[in-house]
Structure formats: structure tokens, C-alpha cells
Amino acid sequence: MKIYDMPDRQGHFGPYGGTFVSETLIAAIDELKRQYLRFRDDPEFQEEFAYELKHYVGRPSPIYHARRLSESLGGAQIYLKREDLNHTGAHKINNTVGQAMLARRMGKRRVIAETGAGQHGVASATVAARYGMECVVYMGSEDVRRQAQNVYRMKLLGARVVPVESGSKTLKDALNEAMRDWVTNVQDTFYIIGTVAGPHPYPMMVRDFNAVVGRECLAQMPEMAGRQPDVVLACVGGGSNAMGIFHSYIPYETVRLMGVEAGGEGVASGHHAASLVAGTPGVLHGNRTYLLQDANGQIIETHSISAGLDYPGVGPEHAWLKDTGRAEYVAITDEEALNAFHTLCRMEGIIPALESSHALAQAMKMAPSMNRDQILLVNLSGRGDKDMATVAERSGIGF
Amino acid sequence: MSRISATFEKLAQERRKALIPFFTAGDPSLHQCVPTMQAMVAGGADLIELGIPFSDPMADGPTIQRASERALKQGVSLGDVLDAVSRFRQGDAVTPVVLMGYANPIERMGRETFAERCAEAGVDGVLVVDYPPDEARALSALLSPRNVDSIFLLSPTSTDERIKEIADMASGYIYYVSLRGVTGASNIDVTDVARQIARIKAVARVPVGVGFGIRDDVTARALSAVADAIVVGSRIVEEIEASSEAQAPAAVGALIKRFRQAMDADR
Numbered sequence: 001m002k003i004y005d006m007p008d009r010q011g012h013f014g015p016y017g018g019t020f021v022s023e024t025l026i027a028a029i030d031e032l033k034r035q036y037l038r039f040r041d042d043p044e045f046q047e048e049f050a051y052e053l054k055h056y057v058g059r060p061s062p063i064y065h066a067r068r069l070s071e072s073l074g075g076a077q078i079y080l081k082r083e084d085l086n087h088t089g090a091h092k093i094n095n096t097v098g099q100a101m102l103a104r105r106m107g108k109r110r111v112i113a114e115t116g117a118g119q120h121g122v123a124s125a126t127v128a129a130r131y132g133m134e135c136v137v138y139m140g141s142e143d144v145r146r147q148a149q150n151v152y153r154m155k156l157l158g159a160r161v162v163p164v165e166s167g168s169k170t171l172k173d174a175l176n177e178a179m180r181d182w183v184t185n186v187q188d189t190f191y192i193i194g195t196v197a198g199p200h201p202y203p204m205m206v207r208d209f210n211a212v213v214g215r216e217c218l219a220q221m222p223e224m225a226g227r228q229p230d231v232v233l234a235c236v237g238g239g240s241n242a243m244g245i246f247h248s249y250i251p252y253e254t255v256r257l258m259g260v261e262a263g264g265e266g267v268a269s270g271h272h273a274a275s276l277v278a279g280t281p282g283v284l285h286g287n288r289t290y291l292l293q294d295a296n297g298q299i300i301e302t303h304s305i306s307a308g309l310d311y312p313g314v315g316p317e318h319a320w321l322k323d324t325g326r327a328e329y330v331a332i333t334d335e336e337a338l339n340a341f342h343t344l345c346r347m348e349g350i351i352p353a354l355e356s357s358h359a360l361a362q363a364m365k366m367a368p369s370m371n372r373d374q375i376l377l378v379n380l381s382g383r384g385d386k387d388m389a390t391v392a393e394r395s396g397i398g399f
Numbered sequence: 400m401s402r403i404s405a406t407f408e409k410l411a412q413e414r415r416k417a418l419i420p421f422f423t424a425g426d427p428s429l430h431q432c433v434p435t436m437q438a439m440v441a442g443g444a445d446l447i448e449l450g451i452p453f454s455d456p457m458a459d460g461p462t463i464q465r466a467s468e469r470a471l472k473q474g475v476s477l478g479d480v481l482d483a484v485s486r487f488r489q490g491d492a493v494t495p496v497v498l499m500g501y502a503n504p505i506e507r508m509g510r511e512t513f514a515e516r517c518a519e520a521g522v523d524g525v526l527v528v529d530y531p532p533d534e535a536r537a538l539s540a541l542l543s544p545r546n547v548d549s550i551f552l553l554s555p556t557s558t559d560e561r562i563k564e565i566a567d568m569a570s571g572y573i574y575y576v577s578l579r580g581v582t583g584a585s586n587i588d589v590t591d592v593a594r595q596i597a598r599i600k601a602v603a604r605v606p607v608g609v610g611f612g613i614r615d616d617v618t619a620r621a622l623s624a625v626a627d628a629i630v631v632g633s634r635i636v637e638e639i640e641a642s643s644e645a646q647a648p649a650a651v652g653a654l655i656k657r658f659r660q661a662m663d664a665d666r
Contacts (some may be wrong), residue, residue, distance in 0.1 A: 023527055023554045029599060180457070186556065282507060293507065298453065
């Protein structure tokens with residue numbers, strides 16, 4: 001088994017990653033890197049993190065064998081890693097607990113976050129409440145409209161939600177705005193990035209905090225199914241749930257890793273958010289990675305039914321895994337994701353997040369042509385309660 | 400000698416400080432880009448920083464982001480910006496022009512092509528806001544043989560080690576960011592800036608300018624006592640925003656003149 005030890009000391013995953021930020025942020029990034037590396041290897045920190053994950057988040061999350069769904073497809077067995085059962089309803093809380101613990105140790109009283117679907121915003125507001133810290137969440141005004149319930153949840157938890165009106169008014173603009181806040185208030189503020197993107201050490205740190213997902217699977221799959229899966233699937237926007245479940249499996253070369261991007265109205269239509277499938281390398285939000293950009297290097301607007309995948313970049317480690325061929329990346333359209341969403345509701349009594357429905361749709365596509373003794377493990381990264389309005393609207397139903 | 404060094408040398412002889420206005424190329428329109436640059440020179444600008452529009456200007460405040468959005472709405476590309484510099488050069492062989500922008504449009508064009516086109520157009524310096532030193536070194540290696548300077552930012556949070564690293568790489572001048580925050584923010588502490596600039600000048604081989612948040616001629620005058628150059632950005636972009644397209648160059652020229660007079664008042 002090959003040892004996998006990416007990134008290097010400067011945060012590079014091959015040609016990707018790095019620290020592409022203005023000089024005004026360098027001191028803050030350097031401090032964060034120093035502190036993270038220190039606490040990553042601190043047994044007391046790790047012990048507290050494990051305790052919080054168990055008692056506050058509710059880990060380990062179970063793996064569920066979706067028997068009726070698998071039976072109906074007549075091929076491979078589909079297993080679901082139930083991150084939707086975590087406190088706050090998604091994998092995002094794993095990372096925010098870790099970063100909030102770090103913020104506390106660094107003496108920061110104020111945390112800020114960007115959010116797309118609102119899941120990371122809710123997870124950040126949650127830990128801020130838990131640790132008694134001030135919390136400001138930046139959210140594109142378009143997303144504020146699409147995810148009104150999550151906005152209210154954040155407010156209930158004591159956070160201030162700032163709608164961002166610039167650019168495309170979605171996740172990437174929220175990230176720009178959060179960076180600006182950080183530059184301005186860097187002495188007392190910790191920026192909790194919600195995905196495996198941004199300048200080093202964020203891609204590594206967010207992956208490490210989410211890697212508990214894959215570690216649990218490694219132990220759970222032999223118990224559940226007698227062996228490891230043939231394919232591990234996860235949706236990819238920025239890519240944090242995917243890196244979380246992929247990371248432990250990278251050295252297991254017989255396990256295929258498959259990232260599923262938002263194909264929107266189809267990759268050919270140009271209305272999508274599939275940066276790895278259809279993008280080109282460039283520099284955005286502090287790292288070099290695959291981007292959706294025009295011929296002049298301007299970032300183009302993305303489209304997805306799922307706000308959490310509506311992002312024109314992707315974590316640099318995914319860019320590296322794509323180039324090396326260790327992981328494959330495909331796109332699933334809005335329609336296919338919606339179909340998977342409804343199928344899981346009806347067949348297994350589980351309402352998945354629209355984001356996670358993309359990974360599920362890819363599994364449903366692959367299963368019929370595979371053998372019955374083969375295994376597809378899907379990271380069911382979040383629950384779909386937040387998506388009620390979106391799905392109802394698509395079906396022509398208003399509340 | 401480069402145009403930037405020649406400019407600072409001449410200013411030093413005259414015991415004057417450089418006035419460096421910034422605006423985003425293509426704001427309010429590509430058509431007004433060269434006339435705006437010319438109006439700046441007529442108003443007393445010594446060097447012009449020309450912003451390359453970018454969709455995600457993370458280190459800039461809302462004013463300059465809006466300028467970028469206005470330029471991008473008209474489809475202004477990095478190629479257009481370089482063409483504008485060429486046109487400016489045909490009528491002005493003296494005033495240095497520094498391009499300021501983000502890495503992605505440059506990488507998309509290709510670093511080598513970009514460096515070559517900078518030299519052809521008569522660009523004198525390049526400041527890539529989001530390049531870390533390693534990446535900047537790679538670009539510098541292409542720019543410096545073509546006599547294009549590499550300009551760097553330093554900030555109130557830069558460590559001594561970092562100041563030294565950048566002082567070793569910088570050519571042309573160093574741009575000190577006068578406050579914690581993004582472009583266009585306010586509240587400059589002149590005493591603090593003076594102390595920081597002294598720290599930088601102790602190791603720098605090139606002149607040190609100051610910018611971010613210089614909104615009025617009084618601040619410009621106070622800071623010109625401690626720095627070699629004053630950079631004014633957001634305030635100019637606000638002037639462009641408030642003017643009609645036709646009037647923008649004249650309005651900017653008049654604003655520059657006020658700054659110039661204030662800076663030269665103590666001579």
C-alpha cells in the first residue's frame with residue numbers, strides 16, 4: 001500500500017493548492033498554519049475532538065444497506081453512509097467543531113463563515129453558540145432567498161446573516177466577502193471555511209476534520225458487508241464530504257473513488273457547476289485548481305438545483321486526484337438528482353439533501369450493470385429538509 | 400534606467416513625492432481609458448496604476464469591485480488593457496504605467512505571453528495581488544529581462560522576515576498598505592504609517608509608496624511627508640462612478656490636481 005502524504009509543506013497537491021492571497025492575509029494564514037499543525041499533533045486536542053464528535057455530533061454515523069433500492073435496480077448493493085443523521089443534518093458539523101476548537105485555543109472571540117446552501121452557516125452558527133462566540137455568516141442574496149429556512153435557523157442560533165449583493169450573489173461571492181471581513185478584523189476573528197478549498201492550510205485542515213467519515217467506513221464496511229466497497233461515491237461542490245470519505249480509501253487502490261459534480265441542465269448546455277468535468281486550471285480563492293472560467297480568465301456563473309454544489313471552483317486535492325487518475329469525476333443533472341431524491345424518499349424513507357442526491361443518482365446509474373455481490377458506498381452527506389421549498393417549487397407546489 | 404526609477408529620481412531631485420492614481424481599465428468605458436490616463440497626467444500624476452478587471456477581486460472593497468463589474472459588463476479583457484497601454488504610450492513616453500490585478504487572468508493568457516505583451520505595450524511594472532513570493536518569483540523571472548518591474552505589497556501585519564524577503568525581490572517601488580482591510584476602507588493612523596514605512600525603508604532598495612484608504616488631500620499631504628509616493632484608488636473610482644461617461648476624465652483630472660496641490664504645498 002502506497003503512503004499518501006499530500007499536501008507538501010507549502011500546501012501543494014502536485015501543481016494545485018498553495019497560498020494565493022494578498023499580503024494583507026499572509027500573517028493570519030501563517031499563524032493559522034502554525035497553530036493547526038501544533039494542535040493536530042496534540043493528544044489533548046484530539047481527545048476533545050473525539051469526545052465532541054461522539055457526544056455533540058452523534059458519531060459514529062451508521063452505514064445503512066439500502067436493500068429495497070438495490071433490489072429495485074437489480075444490480076450492485078447500495079450502502080449509505082448516514083452523515084444526514086449528524087447533529088445539524090450534514091457532514092459540515094465535523095469540520096466546524098474542529099475549527100471552533102482551534103479558534104478557541106487561538107483566543108479568537110469572533111468567527112465568520114461563508115455559506116451556499118446554508119448547511120455550513122448553520123453548522124458554524126451552531127458551534128459558535130456551543131462555545132459562546134460571536135458569529136457572522138456571509139451568504140449570497142440569491143441563496144438567502146433559496147434557503148430561507150436555514151437563514152432563520154442561523155438567526156435562532158444567534159448568528160448574524162449578511163446577504164451579499166455583489167457578483168453572482170451566490171457562494172463564491174459570499175466567500176469573497178468573508179475574506180474581506182477576515183482581512184479587516186484579523187486580530188480577533190477566525191474564518192471557518194466550510195470546504196476543502198481556500199489557501200493552505202484550509203484544504204488540508206478541512207479534509208482532516210472530515211476524514212473521520214472515511215475512517216469510520218473502513219471499520220464499518222467489513223462488519224456490515226464483510227469487505228470494503230467496490231466504489232465510494234460522493235457529491236463534489238467544493239468537495240469536503242468527498243475528501244472526508246475518500247481520504248482513508250486513497251491507499252486502497254482496488255476501491256474506485258468517484259466524485260459527482262453538479263451537471264445542472266447538462267454539461268453541454270453550459271448551465272452547470274462541474275469544474276472538474278468541464279473546467280480548466282486557474283487561481284481562485286487562494287488556491288490553484290480547476291475552475292469554470294471564460295477565455296479571459298474571468299470566473300463564470302454556475303448553475304445547479306443544489307445551492308451547496310453551486311460553486312465554480314473545487315478543492316485542490318480533487319484536482320490532483322483527477323489528474324493522477326486516483327479518483328474519477330462525473331456530472332449528474334438537476335433532473336437525475338431530483339429523480340434520485342424522490343426515489344430514496346419513497347423506497348427507503350430517507351429524504352436526502354439535493355447535494356447528496358447527485359452522488360446517489362450516479363450510484364443508481366451504475367448499479368444495474370454491476371453484479372449483485374458488488375458494493376457501492378454513497379456518502380449521504382446531508383438531509384433534505386432544507387430543500388423542501390426548492391423541490392416543491394419544481395413540482396409546481398407552493399406552501 | 401527604467402521609467403519608474405527615472406521618475407522617482409527626478410522627483411527626488413525636485414524634492415517632491417510621487418502621486419500615483421489608480422483606476423480600473425474599462426471603467427467607465429474602454430473608450431475613455433486613455434483619455435482618463437492623459438487627464439491624470441495633466442492633473443499632476445507621476446505614475447499610473449491601471450487595474451485589470453477581475454470577477455472576484457477578493458482584496459478589494461466594494462467600490463473597486465463595482466468598477467471591475469462595470470468593465471466586465473463591457474467585456475474588457477486583459478488583452479484590451481494591454482492595448483490601451485499601447486495607445487497611451489504612443490502619446491506619452493515618460494509616465495510609467497503599472498498593471499495591478501489578480502493571478503487568474505494573467506495565468507489564463509499565459510505568463511510568458513503576458514510578459515512579452517507587457518514589454519511590447521510599454522508597461523513598466525506589474526503587481527499581482529494574490530501571488531505568493533514563489534509564484535511571483537516565477538513571473539519576475541519573465542518580467543525582469545524585459546525591463547518590467549515587479550511591484551509588491553507590504554501590510555501592517557507583515558513580519559520583519561517577510562519585509563526582508565519582499566525587499567529583496569521588489570523592483571520599481573514597494574506599495575505599503577496603510578491599514579488592515581480592503582481597498583477603500585478608512586481610518587489611517589499617520590503616526591503608525593510613518594513608523595512602519597521607516598521599518599521598510601531600513602531594508603528596501605526601492606522607494607516606498609503608501610495607499611489603501613487615502614481619501615482626501617489632507618491625508619495625502621500628511622503621508623507624503625513620510626512616504627515616497629501616495630497611491631489614491633477608491634476615491635478616484637468614486638469620482639468616475641459619480642460622473643457621466645463623457646465627463647469622467649475631466650472630473651478625475653480635477654481631483655488629481657487637488658491632491659497634487661496639497662502634496663506640493665510644503666515645498
